[in-house]
Amino acid sequence: MTMPWDWEALQRKFSRHAALKRQGADRCQSQVRNGKTDYKRFHDEDLAEHMMATFLSTSAALTSRDALLTQLADLQESVADGRHDAEGMYNAKHYRQAARKYLNTLIGDFAGQ
Known part of the structure; x- marks a missing residue:
């Protein structure tokens, strides 16, 4: 039995994950400034x-599982060619590998599902 698709719950989940990872990046940035x-x-x-x-x-x-899967595949392509690189990253290779791993x-x- 498949669960009903709840895009609002997914939106909240991605938002929470983004905030958590932003905090992690900020903590790491602080460590880098301290010489680590x-x-x-x-x-x-x-x-x-x-x-x-x-x-x-x-x-x-x-809005749907199929649309999300298509979006994830498209994101993988755009990450690979640098279209989603972030300001402030230290190493494009590590950043892109991590993004692809998360998307995978x-x-x-x-x-x-």
Whole structure:
């Protein structure tokens, strides 16, 4: 039995995830300013998820599973070519890898429903 599609709940979930990842990126940024350069990668990973979740939280594609899956596939392409790079990232390669990993996880989650 499949659950009814609740785009409003998804919107809230993506918004919460974006806020959580923004906080993580900010904490990592603070560590980098304190000289802990190994936190740059963690920053880029959190920033990538923040950016993707923020985009998804306002996407019209939340109206249906098929539309969301199409949007996720499109996002993967645009992330790969840098169209969703974020200001303040340290390493484009790490940022893009993290964004694609997050999108792959979402694709797996929603395709399996």
